[in-house]
Each structure stands twice: as structure tokens, then as C-alpha cells.
Amino acid sequence: MASRPIRIAGASGSVSDRRHAIASFAKAYPSDPVDVIICDFMSEVNMTVAAARKTEQQAAANDAEPNPFMGAGPAFEASFLEALEPALEDLAKHKIKVAANAGNADTEALYKHVCDMVKKKGLDIPVAWISGDAVLPAINTALKEGTSKFKNVYTGDILSSWEFEPIYAHAYLGGLGIADAFSQGAQIVVCGRVADASPVIGSAYWYHKWERSQLKELANAFVAGHLIECSTYVTGGNFSGFKALEHTKAGWTDLGFPIAEISKNGAIVITKQKSTGGVVTIHTCSSQLLYEIQGPWYYNSDVTAVLDQIWFEQVGPDRVAVHGVQALPPPPTTKVGLTARGGFQAEAFYFLTGLDVAEKARMTEDQMRAALKPFSDKFTTLSFGVLGSAAPNADNQNAATAVFRVFAQARKSDDIAPNKFLRPVIDNIMQGYPGSTFHLDFRLGIPKPYYEYYVTLLDQSKVAHTVHFNGKDTVVPPPTVTKTFAERQPSQPTANSQVDLSKFGPTERLPIGTIVNARSGDKGADCNCGFWVRNQDEYEWLKNLLSVETIKELLGKEYDTSRVPKIEVDRFELPNLRAVHFLFRNLLDRGAPSTATVDFLGKNTAEYLRNRHVDVPVKFLSRGKL
Incomplete structure (x- = not known):
């Protein structure tokens, strides 16, 4: 066989x-x-x-x-x-x-x-x-015995400092x-x-x-x-x-x-x-x-x-x-994801059409913050944002429309009940921007539960990995040979051998995605993103262009230095793939189950970054765009 x-x-x-x-x-x-x-x-x-x-x-x-x-x-x-x-x-x-x-x-x-x-x-x-x-009993036993503090692999905090009570743990x-x-x-x-x-x-x-x-x-x-x-x-x-x-x-x-x-x-x-x-x-x-x-x-x-x-x-x-x-x-440990009840969340949408979208959004946010002020001290999250942009001189109304989103979370359902969130949001319409229109599907504005997620490590010897077959239970032992790794993977802030980007000749200001592929995804609160190109000379340009400091600039406002926990960036190169990989630590807030961002899976981070403009060598463009 x-x-x-x-x-x-x-x-x-x-x-x-x-x-x-x-x-x-x-x-x-x-x-x-x-x-x-x-x-x-x-x-x-x-x-x-x-x-x-x-x-x-x-x-x-x-x-x-x-x-x-x-x-x-x-x-x-x-x-x-x-x-x-x-x-x-x-x-x-x-x-x-x-x-x-x-x-x-x-x-x-x-x-x-x-x-x-x-x-x-x-x-x-x-x-x-x-x-x-299912390892929550093993987690609780280790906590009771003091054999582990179960550090969060993303934030570095210990489990006893987490404000939520775990209800389940997946190893x-x-x-x-x-x-x-x-x-x-x-x-x-x-x-x-x-x-x-x-x-x-x-x-x-x-x-x-x-x-x-x-x-x-x-x-x-x-x-x-x-x-x-x-x-x-x-x-x-x-x-x-x-x-x-x-x-x-x-x-x-x-x-x-x-x-x-x-x-x-x-x-x-x-x-x-x-x-x-x-x-x-x-x-x-x-x-x-x-x-x-x-x-x-x-x-x-x-x-x-x-x-x-x-x-x-x-x-x-x-x-x-x-x-x-x-x-x-x-490693001697395995990853564990702990689930806790986080609270409740709700959101609502307005449509912004045509001219002055930024000003319309700013007016709406100011009005809504004032309307929600009597209740928002009980909110744990309150965020506002514009999804998309209105195309200039659009030939149809949909293309000329962007979406304004207001999002809130609270620990208790009553703290975000319709009279404390949805009602003040939609009651704003008569004093709103020109064309003020809200989305008529109000179901997203009704409180719904969300979950918090905490990622840590558990010794594999504490996991009762068992096969159940034909009336027999067979325990699968943990590995006997393991290696303990550093908490942080190796990171290379810049290319080892620096090359002056001017050697690549004349450039044109274009989206980096004109010639660069990219792919991103989520791992808890972290987001990874890899960039790669088709040809070796393009790779020499790419790895010299994409330093840690440059990628922070390309992240723009997404690289929010005021965020807690702090956003950090790790970098490494995969030369045989002509690729440069980045890990954006804590970019996704608390991770997919609880984050306030619409890119909760981190998959659009790559597409956002591919749309950022850089100086692309003209000689690469003659080979055809992606």
C-alpha cells in the first residue's frame, strides 16, 4: 500500500x-x-x-x-x-x-x-x-496548584488578570x-x-x-x-x-x-x-x-x-x-483557546452619498456621541467609521455611496438596549447631513451576545488525548522529544544587505499591488501578512522597500500607537518564495469573536496594503500587471 x-x-x-x-x-x-x-x-x-x-x-x-x-x-x-x-x-x-x-x-x-x-x-x-x-479542568487544576499562570500569547498578561470568567477551553x-x-x-x-x-x-x-x-x-x-x-x-x-x-x-x-x-x-x-x-x-x-x-x-x-x-x-x-x-x-506545550462570555454588542448603519462624505461622517459622529452620552458610560466599546468611499462623478447612485457604521459593546444586555443605543442612533435622522438615510434592517441594532477569547499554552502532558473506537479507549501519549522555543520568533527589521532603491531606475507612484501579491489572515489578536513577487529583481526591490518602518507607514491609521495592548511588527524573509512576511501583533484588537473591526478575520489587511501607493520601478511594469 x-x-x-x-x-x-x-x-x-x-x-x-x-x-x-x-x-x-x-x-x-x-x-x-x-x-x-x-x-x-x-x-x-x-x-x-x-x-x-x-x-x-x-x-x-x-x-x-x-x-x-x-x-x-x-x-x-x-x-x-x-x-x-x-x-x-x-x-x-x-x-x-x-x-x-x-x-x-x-x-x-x-x-x-x-x-x-x-x-x-x-x-x-x-x-x-x-x-x-476539552481542557478547562486541566487549566483550573494547574491554576489551583500554581504550576502555571497561563500567560496570554498575544498580550503577555496572565490569566488571573483577565476580567472574564472562562467557560470552556479548547486545546x-x-x-x-x-x-x-x-x-x-x-x-x-x-x-x-x-x-x-x-x-x-x-x-x-x-x-x-x-x-x-x-x-x-x-x-x-x-x-x-x-x-x-x-x-x-x-x-x-x-x-x-x-x-x-x-x-x-x-x-x-x-x-x-x-x-x-x-x-x-x-x-x-x-x-x-x-x-x-x-x-x-x-x-x-x-x-x-x-x-x-x-x-x-x-x-x-x-x-x-x-x-x-x-x-x-x-x-x-x-x-x-x-x-x-x-x-x-x-514544543512541549500546545495552544489552548479559552472562551468567556464577553457581553453584548449592537451596530447600525447610515448611507452617505455624493460630496463631502468626510464632513457628513464627522457631523454624524458628533451628533451621535451627544445623543448616546447619557448611556455610553456603560459601553465598553463605542466606535464610528466609514466603510468604502463615494466614487467621484459616479454614473449610478450606489457607486456614489459610502456606509457610516456605529458599533457598541457593553457587559450587560440592558446597558445596550434599543432605548439606549438604537433609538438615539435613528432618532438623529431629522437633524442629520443632507440625504441622511439609515439602514432599515434594525436587527443588528438589537443586543446580541459576543464572546471573549484568550489564547495560552498548556503542557502536552496535561492533555488526555484519547481514541475511542470499537468499545476501546486508547490514550495517545505526548511527544517524548520536544524543544522549547523563544516566546518571540526571530525578526529582521530590514533586509540584511541594503540596496539603494534608486538603482532600480525611474519610478511611478502606484499601488504596491500593481506588481506585488499579498495574503493575510488572523491568529487571535494578531494578523499576519505575506508579500511576494514573480521575479528575482522585483524581490531585491521588495525586500529593501518593505522594512518594519515602511510597513508601519503603509498601515497608516491602522497602526494606532495609542492602542492597548500595543501593536508591534515582526518581519522575516522567505527568499526562495521571493517573499517578505510580517506579523502585526494585536492589530485585530481582541480577535475575531469580539473585535470592533469589520475585518475580523484579518483577510482584507493584505488587500488594504496592496492598495497603498509606493514608488514602483517603471521597468517592472513592462512585464504586465498582476
Whole structure:
């Protein structure tokens, strides 16, 4: 079996991904076989929501008073069942394995639903589930014993100083539980918070019968997992070179899902399902590689991948080989995300059209601050902003319109009740700017709960990573060989060998995105952003242009020096990708579940920065714009 590479299909990148991929891969097996289908359903947003649901379900079972934070629905990701059900017959027929981290905060309940679904169809598909990611008892025990203060990895604060009470804690598990379940005979493995790439690590580990000591192979599988974990992000989704996709044979309306081929020695080729849209190129792979990393060291519970020498090779149409991945042992700790009830939030919108948008926005903000003053001392957040801009001399009214947004948070629902927020906001209309118009959907102005999220580290020895299969519970031990890393990754403020930018010749003031690709994403309160170019001389220009100080200037008002915690910037280079990567610490406020920004996932930071103007060498423009 293991004489050929394992073929692992990436069939879901989030809870909101399209749900046809599992069935499509399974049906296509005779002409395009895959060994394992993996699905990533977890994010910090749905983790916090599911944690609250699970906590309230437990309280309800104990006849506790209902809490307004209680949301409808299960504490696992039900959309996985929608994706799985139509695939079951073909999965059974072709013996394709499936690993999915859709269990969220109630993996056992998801396991029971999958078993019932399989049984009702009369199929022989053995199912296992993984536990151990729910670690709040371990956190509380360590606090009581004084063995850890659980420092926040973003702010440096300790947990005892957090003003919120944790209700749940997800630990990020590695992939060896999945490998063990497959080895025992499971065909479908459902997990909670295993790390995004862990299903690929576990699948390759099982298939090739690797050992924990084979760090190079594990690191390559980890990178392969990172490349396909977000499904079509590696085939053209969220790709700054997206315009070229429109003119491909299959167009851009139905991007194909990816496949990672991993050999016994760890060699990787990224491809995609046959006869589907999208592309797999050096640049789509560079885009996904630069997403969500935080420096040259990329951590998983099973291995640390070292990325600064990685490079890609186009070995065929829609086939990219991965080279240069180095390996170190995993850290002794694993990441943990704690959820707490944060409070309530509400927002409302006005439309600003035509001339004088900035003045109209300033007038509206002044009026609303005055109207909200009797109540805003109870708000924990109150922010105003303009989304977009009005196009000059627009030929239609929509193009001439920008959106004014007012956003507020408070600890108690009553402190942000309609009479204290929404009513004063809409009552302002008759004294407003010319054309004053508010959005008639008032539902966003009604208080709704939000959650706070705290990220820390827990010793892997405190995690009860367990496989449940066929009536047997198997404990997955933590790694015995680990490496303790510095709290901050290496940062290089400027290029090592400085080059005078004038050597690149005459320039034209243009958006940097005219010739530079970029990709960004969120990790808690941090936002990362990688920039890369197509040619070596462009890279010499890029790495000399983009110093830490220059990127702060390009961030503009987003680099708010008054913010607490302080925004900091780390930088490192990936020369073989012709890339420069930045980590913007605390740029996203408190992270996706609670931030006041509309770019709560950090994905538009790259596009904002690509639109910032710099002096672009004219000689690069003759090669064609992106």
C-alpha cells in the first residue's frame, strides 16, 4: 500500500465552505482515486459559539437558569453531516477514509449522529472519535496548584488578570490520534479541536507507518496539511492573482478542491481534483503558505516545521512540488483557546452619498456621541467609521455611496438596549447631513451576545488525548522529544544587505499591488501578512522597500500607537518564495469573536496594503500587471 504516495483530499476549509466536496471526491474515485478525505471545520469564531452552547446545555441538564448567551443548535458542526450523508455509499464502496475536526465542543454527540446515519443506510463503515481537546479542568487544576499562570500569547498578561470568567477551553491536538484510529480499523474519524493540519499529518503517519522520530517526514506532512486545510485557498480562492482565473478553461465559478500527494520519504506534490476549475501554481501555493503563519517556526503538537528555506516547483499542469521544509521537534506545550462570555454588542448603519462624505461622517459622529452620552458610560466599546468611499462623478447612485457604521459593546444586555443605543442612533435622522438615510434592517441594532477569547499554552502532558473506537479507549501519549522555543520568533527589521532603491531606475507612484501579491489572515489578536513577487529583481526591490518602518507607514491609521495592548511588527524573509512576511501583533484588537473591526478575520489587511501607493520601478511594469 505504502509503495505509492498517499493521496489526501481537502474537502472543507471552514464551517461555511461548499458542502459537495466529500461526495464529489468519493464518486470520482474510479477515475481520480484518493485514500483519505480531510475536512477542517474549526475557527476561533465557531469555537467560541459552540463552547457557549455546550456550557449552556450542561447547565440546562442540571436545571440551571437559562442564559441569554444560549444559541440554538448543537455544539458540533452540523454542516459536516450535510456534507457526509450523500457520500456514504461511495465511501463504503471504495473504502475511502475520512478525518474531520467537526466535533467542536461536542465530538461524542457528532460521533453518535454519524453512527446513526451509517446504520440507517445499512452500511459497514467503522467510526471512531477523538477526545482530549476539552481542557478547562486541566487549566483550573494547574491554576489551583500554581504550576502555571497561563500567560496570554498575544498580550503577555496572565490569566488571573483577565476580567472574564472562562467557560470552556479548547486545546489544539496533533494528528497521531487520527493515525491510531485508522490503524485500529476506523474508516471515519471525527475530532474536536485538532489543529487544522493534523488530519493530514495523522493520515500520512498511518499510511506510511512512520515513527515519531521521523521529524522531516512529519514536517513535510504538516506543510502539506497547511496547504490543503483551507480547501480552495490553494486552487485560487482568496488569491490576489484572481483575475487570471476568469480566463482559464473552467473559469472562476467553481474552483476545484485540492489533493496532497505525500510519499513515504515526505516528498509532497499539491494538485487538485480532475476536471474542476481553479489552478494549482507556485503562486497559489505561495499564497496559502503565507496564510496564518507567524514566523519561520510553524508549530504543531507533533512537529515544528521550519519555513525560511521552503520553495515550490511547477512539475506539471496543476501540480506543484514542495521543497526545502526543515524540521525541529515540537514544543512541549500546545495552544489552548479559552472562551468567556464577553457581553453584548449592537451596530447600525447610515448611507452617505455624493460630496463631502468626510464632513457628513464627522457631523454624524458628533451628533451621535451627544445623543448616546447619557448611556455610553456603560459601553465598553463605542466606535464610528466609514466603510468604502463615494466614487467621484459616479454614473449610478450606489457607486456614489459610502456606509457610516456605529458599533457598541457593553457587559450587560440592558446597558445596550434599543432605548439606549438604537433609538438615539435613528432618532438623529431629522437633524442629520443632507440625504441622511439609515439602514432599515434594525436587527443588528438589537443586543446580541459576543464572546471573549484568550489564547495560552498548556503542557502536552496535561492533555488526555484519547481514541475511542470499537468499545476501546486508547490514550495517545505526548511527544517524548520536544524543544522549547523563544516566546518571540526571530525578526529582521530590514533586509540584511541594503540596496539603494534608486538603482532600480525611474519610478511611478502606484499601488504596491500593481506588481506585488499579498495574503493575510488572523491568529487571535494578531494578523499576519505575506508579500511576494514573480521575479528575482522585483524581490531585491521588495525586500529593501518593505522594512518594519515602511510597513508601519503603509498601515497608516491602522497602526494606532495609542492602542492597548500595543501593536508591534515582526518581519522575516522567505527568499526562495521571493517573499517578505510580517506579523502585526494585536492589530485585530481582541480577535475575531469580539473585535470592533469589520475585518475580523484579518483577510482584507493584505488587500488594504496592496492598495497603498509606493514608488514602483517603471521597468517592472513592462512585464504586465498582476
